[in-house]
Amino acid sequence: MQSSKLKLEIQRDQKKVIPFEISESKRLDVVLAGENAEVEIVGLVLGKLDEEKSFEAYITHVAPNTKSNVNVRGVLRGKSKFDFRGNVRIEKGAKGADAYLRSDVLLFDDAKMGDDTPALEILEPDVKAGHAATIGRVDEQMLFYLMSRGLSRKQAEELLIEGFVNPIKERLKRGAK
Amino acid sequence: MYLGDGCMDRSAGSVARRIYFAVPPKDRARKKLERLLKTVFNVKYAPKGISLTINSTVLSKLFLDLGFAGTAKTKKIPNWVFNLPRNQKLAFIEGYFDADGYLRRTMKKDGKQYGQIVFASANKNLLEDLKLLMISVGIDPLKISTYVKERKLYKERLKEYTSHYLSMNIRGNLERIRDKKEFDSTIRFVRVRSIEPIGKSRVYDIEVDKTANFIANGVVVHNSKITMKYPSCYLAGRGARGEILSLALANRGQHQDVGGKLMFLAPDTSGEIISKSVSVNGGRTSYRGLVKCIKGAKGVKCNVRCDALILDEASRSDTYPTMQVDEPDITMGHEASVSKIGEEQLFYLMSRGLSEVEATSLIVNGFIEPIVKELPLEYAVELNRLIQLNMEGSVG
Numbered sequence: 001m002q003s004s005k006l007k008l009e010i011q012r013d014q015k016k017v018i019p020f021e022i023s024e025s026k027r028l029d030v031v032l033a034g035e036n037a038e039v040e041i042v043g044l045v046l047g048k049l050d051e052e053k054s055f056e057a058y059i060t061h062v063a064p065n066t067k068s069n070v071n072v073r074g075v076l077r078g079k080s081k082f083d084f085r086g087n088v089r090i091e092k093g094a095k096g097a098d099a100y101l102r103s104d105v106l107l108f109d110d111a112k113m114g115d116d117t118p119a120l121e122i123l124e125p126d127v128k129a130g131h132a133a134t135i136g137r138v139d140e141q142m143l144f145y146l147m148s149r150g151l152s153r154k155q156a157e158e159l160l161i162e163g164f165v166n167p168i169k170e171r172l173k174r175g176a177k
Numbered sequence: 178m179y180l181g182d183g184c185m186d187r188s189a190g191s192v193a194r195r196i197y198f199a200v201p202p203k204d205r206a207r208k209k210l211e212r213l214l215k216t217v218f219n220v221k222y223a224p225k226g227i228s229l230t231i232n233s234t235v236l237s238k239l240f241l242d243l244g245f246a247g248t249a250k251t252k253k254i255p256n257w258v259f260n261l262p263r264n265q266k267l268a269f270i271e272g273y274f275d276a277d278g279y280l281r282r283t284m285k286k287d288g289k290q291y292g293q294i295v296f297a298s299a300n301k302n303l304l305e306d307l308k309l310l311m312i313s314v315g316i317d318p319l320k321i322s323t324y325v326k327e328r329k330l331y332k333e334r335l336k337e338y339t340s341h342y343l344s345m346n347i348r349g350n351l352e353r354i355r356d357k358k359e360f361d362s363t364i365r366f367v368r369v370r371s372i373e374p375i376g377k378s379r380v381y382d383i384e385v386d387k388t389a390n391f392i393a394n395g396v397v398v399h400n401s402k403i404t405m406k407y408p409s410c411y412l413a414g415r416g417a418r419g420e421i422l423s424l425a426l427a428n429r430g431q432h433q434d435v436g437g438k439l440m441f442l443a444p445d446t447s448g449e450i451i452s453k454s455v456s457v458n459g460g461r462t463s464y465r466g467l468v469k470c471i472k473g474a475k476g477v478k479c480n481v482r483c484d485a486l487i488l489d490e491a492s493r494s495d496t497y498p499t500m501q502v503d504e505p506d507i508t509m510g511h512e513a514s515v516s517k518i519g520e521e522q523l524f525y526l527m528s529r530g531l532s533e534v535e536a537t538s539l540i541v542n543g544f545i546e547p548i549v550k551e552l553p554l555e556y557a558v559e560l561n562r563l564i565q566l567n568m569e570g571s572v573g
Binding site: 076092107108109110111112113114115116117118119120121122123124125126127128129130131132133134135136137 | 501
């Protein structure tokens with residue numbers, strides 16, 4: 001299995017968008033070192049057969065008014081497996097920090113979500129921090145709606161997956177803008 | 178039995194020579210005692226007043242070696258008794274009951290035996306030992322009560338007798354002893370009946386290495402520096418549902434490392450974890466949770482919500498949720514937010530005439546409300562007051 005590591009330090013008033021498709025195991029370390037620094041991480045995982053992928057994101061807010069947003073979406077099929085470990089740490093003094101950590105994964109066939117841990121460590125009260133994670137299938141009710149409009153189950157599922165993945169794909173296409 | 182009614186006579190060279198059992202001839206226990214002395218020890222005994230006397234250096238020495246030394250007020254249960262197997266412990270308690278125990282208010286009603294077994298002694302430490310021993314075999318003794326009696330001696334002299342009573346309810350306990358049921362491991366809640374002020378004294382905070390537990394006074398306790406609590410639900414049957422409500426308040430010097438585990442082992446199970454934590458005065462709260470769903474547990478629904486409130490600069494809050502899912506046919510969600518009390522919220526409440534402390538505790542109460550509303554009313558009231566108490570002087 002390939003693995004890659006990336007370390008970044010984001011300086012004052014810089015904004016960085018890191019879009020990527022996770023194709024192996026990846027580790028990302030981001031330090032928001034300067035005031036008003038911003039980072040946006042957009043990740044897409046498409047797993048099939050018996051692929052095993054993992055993504056670790058360690059984000060540290062050091063300076064005030066820094067912002068981070070991690071958004072990872074995955075569609076896992078076959079016997080694939082994905083691990084996501086996110087850790088946002090907001091150091092004391094990073095006032096006005098805004099952190100959001102999100103992972104959504106759709107599972108099919110015999111796919112597994114190995115370890116989904118979006119962790120937060122907050123040492124500064126004056127912050128906004130949240131995380132959310134969902135794991136599951138496509139929504140039955142949405143499926144039912146589309147099927148009632150004459151689509152087959154498979155078509156409806158494809159459509160919903162497309163809708164799930166597209167926003168991230170768009171973001172990836174636009175690249176680091 | 179010796180523990181209750183026995184005593185020892187020492188000769189000048191401090192060699193124990195004689196043992197007395199103060200058991201009146203009419204007492205039912207007298208026959209048992211005589212029989213035991215004959216069959217177990219094969220010694221001669223002689224009645225002397227209300228007591229039996231045994232002239233035997235060997236027997237005296239045996240009793241001494243077993244750790245039964247001491248006078249009525251200093252006798253105690255030797256340590257080795259606590260390491261005995263359960264049935265021997267029960268036999269020990271039974272023997273002691275023959276000496277110092279009696280039945281009180283026994284009656285039969287609806288086929289159930291009511292009443293109490295009472296142990297009376299002038300030696301409170303002995304009863305404390307006994308209480309521990311009883312707890313260790315699964316009997317629930319009640320608390321030890323103390324009475325002071327005055328007795329008139331000749332020449333108008335008064336003598337005070339202090340006696341202590343350890344009682345236990347018969348119902349339930351007898352069945353547990355008779356059926357030789359093991360200590361049931363379910364945790365029980367016992368309501369606090371009364372609180373008695375016993376004055377001020379030094380309190381010790383005992384810590385052991387790392388995260389080990391230790392036993393103090395019959396209660397398993399853990400280090401108080403970090404409080405760890407991870408209640409777990411194993412959802413093993415189809416359609417089972419488990420809910421974990423967790424509430425943590427960490428004040429100065431405290432680290433509350435709490436959370437919960439949900440293990441989905443069967444299809445169509447569902448569960449929910451709601452965790453609310455508040456850090457104040459430099460306290461630290463951590464939510465640590467695990468949600469695991471094994472292969473084949475189809476149709477599982479799970480929702481986790483963990484919110485944290487940080488009240489001041491020195492406090493800290495962490496969240497470490499973990500989800501492990503081996504089954505695709507499920508829905509699982511997790512959500513969390515960390516916040517401080519909004520300036521606007523405080524300002525609004527204060528503009529309505531509340532003090533800063535009142536406003537803060539009102540907001541905190543609102544924050545934990547989803548959990549409090551699940552509690553029985555009396556606990557909820559108690560909890561709100563506790564939080565108010567903790568908030569006092571925490572702001573500004």
